Amino acid sequence: MSKLPSLKNLSYLLALHQHQNFNRAAQACHVSQSTLSSGIQNLEEQLGCQLIERDHKSFLFTGMGEEVVDQARRILTATEELLYFAQSQGKIMEGPLRMGCIPTIAPFILGDLSKSLQRNYNKLSLNIREDTTANLLHLLRNGELDVVVLALPMDIQGNQSYVLGRDPFKLVMHKQLAESLAEPIDYSQLPDQSIFLLEREHCLTGHAVAACELAESVKINPFTATSLHSLVQMADAGRGATFIPQMAIDRGILNGTDLVALQPKGQQASREIGLVYRPTTNRRQTFRKLAECIADLLPERLLQ
């Protein structure tokens, strides 16, 4: 069996892939350009295949190179985790924790969460990244995040998760509109284009549509919002309706508007909030405690 490639050389390859330039990659690795260059050549020799096509000046990763990069990233992430795990043994709630969160959850838990963590685990330094579900899962996979908070159900791509709690959707409607309608409210009573939704990228849109059994409908306004806060403003200004998660209402997102929250039809219109992590992690204890903290902030706790 031939010799295994060294982690150092694999990390050089990753840096080169990230920076697409030998000098900058070398700087990032705190080594000279020549070191990185020969490291890559070394790797190609050990692996017995070409990883980058050199083109006298520039270069391009080969297909094989890209694949090796992916695999190398996994190996390095696992090794970093091992190191971190060993070094912080016993201290499961200390040090940095990189958490991702989707924008329809983040504003409504982060304040309380950081207060709670500060009180109970003041040596934990929580680092937050707010982004879409797809991007967060990608960052999780690449080892750039330790854990992400998502709305479920959702394909979490081989990752593992804790289900933290349920967050019901409320039908939020302008006072005037609500008064003009008979209860219980049937969506067919609503004027055309009176339902406002978030942009497609937000999984909340899909969850709300599914949970409330709204098909593609003329009731839906073609203008979409980019955040829950602007969604509320649009529904208010447009004297229309929308769906807002309970946790946002609890944090006062409707304050200062003429909107009222009603129970939507459809049994149990809600999303679940989940904490997702890599199956290969060794920080389950940390995530478990974090899960407890977050679950305590949710409208309906589900964590067993």
Place this chain on the structure above:
Amino acid sequence: MSKLPSLKNLSYLLALHQHQNFNRAAQACHVSQSTLSSGIQNLEEQLGCQLIERDHKSFLFTGMGEEVVDQARRILTATEELLYFAQSQGKIMEGPLRMGCIPTIAPFILGDLSKSLQRNYNKLSLNIREDTTANLLHLLRNGELDVVVLALPMDIQGNQSYVLGRDPFKLVMHKQLAESLAEPIDYSQLPDQSIFLLEREHCLTGHAVAACELAESVKINPFTATSLHSLVQMADAGRGATFIPQMAIDRGILNGTDLVALQPKGQQASREIGLVYRPTTNRRQTFRKLAECIADLLPERLLQ
């Protein structure tokens, strides 16, 4: 950030864990005892924690040591796979392939499988390990096997799988017993202790009991068989009944006995045959082709 532990030192730790002796571990790694010894110390320093408790003569892995071993094994397996993958690029059906198979499947496919592989992919060298489901999954996890063939449904513990085909169970019964019973046969007609089964460890027992809706029953003979072949012999000699998978019958397991195969009651009494591999593998193409070969040998092919 501190320096990552080297793969070499991690492999020393694994060897030490396996051999529980510095000299033998060093031999296995083709290094001197002193090298291995200082490698371990080095590792402990880098990780900032004690991995083995020294007891002036012998030693013992600490809890942390055991955990590090597990994680290290995953890292090394991933790296070996990367090396293998790169070195054999394009040659997906060449070189060694370590396959595990449970004993109630192995004897009935291996002959035809190795013929088929020899004909189509003669550079592939198939290495077989026959063992229980639990052991095979353990070896798969540890990187000692590349792929395993199991009966499903089964908890495959975060691994991935192809479903290859369905293998129906037949109710196999001694001629005399069959003649004495009215068709269609109801298990309540059978004499007490007339149903023979395999030992518990064999998942076939569970599958057959579940599929044929046999509860814990006085009909079941307390003596259990250790292989399908001896199960057949016991049913024959005891003038009783048992359940045998179609693939075994197709390969003539009933030849030379006074047993007849009947359709058991219960809709679709069968097991599925699956090919299971690590989610982190990079040999999916290889496994896919192997899956094709095996699926072609099964009574009912399911692979899409």
Place this chain on the structure above:
DNA sequence: AAAAATGAATTGATAATTCCGATTATCATA
């Protein structure tokens, strides 16, 4: 068109490391 700048490979000297063999220390057992 010439000059300057850019980017990667190469070179040669030097620093760091790995590795081995020999030795030592400790204990169990004959």
Place this chain on the structure above:
DNA sequence: TATGATAATCGGAATTATCAATTCATTTTT
């Protein structure tokens, strides 16, 4: 008290990694 087994330690030899400087080939600027 020897003897044997085991792991740690030490010192030097061999190997490897790294850097600064240079080269080579392009691209950009003047």
